Each structure stands twice: as structure tokens, then as C-alpha cells.
Amino acid sequence: MEERMEQLICENITKNYKSKDALDSVNLTLAKGKIYGLIGRNGAGKTTLLSILSAQNPPSEGSVVLETEEGRLSVWENEKALSHICFSRELNVGKNTALSATKVKDYLRTASVYLPYWDQELADELIRKFHLDVKQKIGKLSKGMVSMVTIIVALASKADFTFLDEPVSGLDVVAREQFYRILLEEFTETGRTFVVSTxxxxxxxxxFEEVIILKEGKLLLKENTEELLESCLHISGKAEEVDRATEGLEKHYEERLGRSKSVMVRLKPGQELPDAEVTVQPMKLEKVFVALCGEEA
Structure with a gap:
């Protein structure tokens, strides 16, 4: 019976670049069979974290292990562990580079050699769905088509833990919807773990079953997406009423306009808003992210 990975764990991961900490003491567990959303502002450490989780980049401190039925395996220079991990990162196609001059079919063939669970039938199906010209050089592709190549590598890898860094960059709205549908189908059929940074x-x-937010190199939160959104509310109204309604609650991103005020509150289990003459609205993930990671007004 084929061994399946159970958890991917990073323990106290720190990454230093000269005087800057790209990641600072990050502890994170990725469970088998979930789709995670990884979000954060530019420079928050998302790509660095994914590269360390996939052993493409060594941490300055800490470790990454796969926890299996047979024990714990370090991912660093461990072929057995790495065979279950794929990080399909955004391709940086510069002019006059080897990658720019590489044909799509040759790039995918190389990927199939390094990814032991490669599914050529799925790769061919995605090539047809995305209308990708595999005879074309990568440097001649549109930004959207380059993204298609990284998506094909990620999905066809069949890796238990698959990371996608900005997979929809350059895709139009129709292609993005197509990608999300295909990703969900693959997840439903296989139970693979996906981390999508976007x-x-x-x-x-x-x-996203769970959302992971990085802020300035630190893990701000990792929570069930639905529960996070249910706990976050936008409160607005007269300043004194808003203050009364939100007293003692966790507050973020307060804004004032004259005598009016608005703020996001994040309720803890068991907490409720008191009766007050305020407007209470649910919040979408993007607004929650801005409230937690944006500049305070």
C-alpha cells in the first residue's frame, strides 16, 4: 500500500537576509487533505515560506518535517520526503535566458523527470483545456500562458503537498474560474493538500478551508476561513455608540469622519455585541485582511 503523508510541519522557522528577517519564528502545521489560502502583503514572506517548506531554500533557524505513519522525515536533502512535495512557483522569464529559450514541451518533460508521481495523462488534458502551444518557447508566451505552465506542473505533479505561488497572475477572469474549478475537482478526487498564495x-x-496570514515575516493567524469571517464584523455609526458597542472587544482599523466612526471587531468565542444604535455588517476576506494588515487610519 502506498504511503501517504499526514502532516507537513515547520518548527520555529526563521530566515535572515543580511539585516532583515524575512521570516521570524514561524510555527505552522499543514494537514493532509485541505486547501489553504496563504495571504500577506508584498514582502510578508509568503514565497520564502513556501520555498523553505519545499526545501528549495534553507532556513536560518528551525526545521521542516513530514510526519508519517512511519515517523518524522526532515525535508532537507531527503529524496523520500521531497517526492511528496511540489512548489510550482511563478516563472521569472527574462530575455536571453535559458528558460526563455526553452520550449514548453521540454520544460514539462524535465518536470516529469523530477516529480516521481507525474501524471502525463492529466498534463495532456490540461494542455488541451488551456490551449497551450507546447512547441512555443516560454519566452514567447503571454504572462497568462506562462501561468498556465506553472499550473500544469503543480496539478500534474500529483504531489501530496502542492504549493502554488500567484497561480492566476496574468489570467483573465474566465481562465481564473477555469483554474479554480479544475483545482477543486483535483482536490475532491485525490484529497491532496494545496497551498495557494494569491x-x-x-x-x-x-x-480555502483555512486561511494563513503572514505579516512582516510573522504568522499572524491560521484559522478556518468560515469561522474567521463569522467572527469579524464591521461596526459603524456615531462615534460614542461605536465606542460603547465595541468596548472590551478586539478592534482593528478604526476610521473617523466627523462624529461618525467605523471599526472592525473580531469576536472571541462566546462574545456578543451589546445592544447599540450602530450598523453591523459582515466582512469579506479581503476587507478582513486589510483591517488586520493595512495601515491604521
């Missing part, structure tokens, strides 16, 4: 949150929010 700035386009609202379209993908319904896919």
Missing part, C-alpha cells in the same frame, strides 16, 4: 482573495476565498 493577492486575488475574493475569487478564491470559497476554496
Amino acid at each position: 493577492h486575488i482573495m475574493e475569487e478564491a476565498a470559497d476554496l
Whole structure:
């Protein structure tokens, strides 16, 4: 019976670049069979975290392990562990580079060699669905088509833990919807774990069972997406009424306009808003993210 990975765990991961900490003591567990959304502002450490989780980049401190029925396996320079992990990152196609001059079919063939569970039938199906010209050089592709190549590598890898960094970058709205549908189908059929890093949150929010937010290199939260959204409310009205309604609650992103005021509150289990003459509205993931990670007014 084929061994399946249970959890991917990063323990106290820190990454230093000269005087800057790209990641600071991050502890994170990714469970088998979930779709995670990884979000954060530019420079928050998302790509660095995914590269360390997939052993493409060594941490300055800490470790990453796969927890299996047979024990714990470090991912660093461990072929057995890495065979179950795929990080299909955004391709940086510069002019006059080897990658720019590489044909799509050759790039995918190389990927199939390094990814032991490669599904060529799925790759061929996605090539047809995306109308990708595999004879074309990568440097001649549109930004959207380059994204298609990274998506094909991620999905056809069949890796238990698959990471996608800005997979819909450059895709139009129709292609993005197609990607989300295909990703959900693959997840439903296989139970693989996916981590999707994206700035386009609202379209993908319904896919994310859990959301992971990084802020300035630190893990701000990792929570069930539905529960997070249910706990966050936008309160607005006269300043004194808003203050009364939100007293003692966790508050973020307060804004004032004359005598009016608005704020996001994050309720803890068992907490409720008192009766007050205020407007209470639910919040979408993008607005919650801005409230938690944006500049305070």
C-alpha cells in the first residue's frame, strides 16, 4: 500500500537576509487533505515560506518535517520526503535566458523527470483545456500562458503537498474560474493538500478551508476561513455608540469622519455585541485582511 503523508510541519522557522528577517519564528502545521489560502502583503514572506517548506531554500533557524505513519522525515536533502512535495512557483522569464529559450514541451518533460508521481495523462488534458502551444518557447508566451505552465506542473505533479505561488497572475477572469474549478475537482478526487498564495482573495476565498496570514515575516493567524469571517464584523455609526458597542472587544482599523466612526471587531468565542444604535455588517476576506494588515487610519 502506498504511503501517504499526514502532516507537513515547520518548527520555529526563521530566515535572515543580511539585516532583515524575512521570516521570524514561524510555527505552522499543514494537514493532509485541505486547501489553504496563504495571504500577506508584498514582502510578508509568503514565497520564502513556501520555498523553505519545499526545501528549495534553507532556513536560518528551525526545521521542516513530514510526519508519517512511519515517523518524522526532515525535508532537507531527503529524496523520500521531497517526492511528496511540489512548489510550482511563478516563472521569472527574462530575455536571453535559458528558460526563455526553452520550449514548453521540454520544460514539462524535465518536470516529469523530477516529480516521481507525474501524471502525463492529466498534463495532456490540461494542455488541451488551456490551449497551450507546447512547441512555443516560454519566452514567447503571454504572462497568462506562462501561468498556465506553472499550473500544469503543480496539478500534474500529483504531489501530496502542492504549493502554488500567484497561480492566476496574468489570467483573465474566465481562465481564473477555469483554474479554480479544475483545482477543486483535483482536490475532491485525490484529497491532496494545496497551498495557494494569491493577492486575488475574493475569487478564491470559497476554496480555502483555512486561511494563513503572514505579516512582516510573522504568522499572524491560521484559522478556518468560515469561522474567521463569522467572527469579524464591521461596526459603524456615531462615534460614542461605536465606542460603547465595541468596548472590551478586539478592534482593528478604526476610521473617523466627523462624529461618525467605523471599526472592525473580531469576536472571541462566546462574545456578543451589546445592544447599540450602530450598523453591523459582515466582512469579506479581503476587507478582513486589510483591517488586520493595512495601515491604521
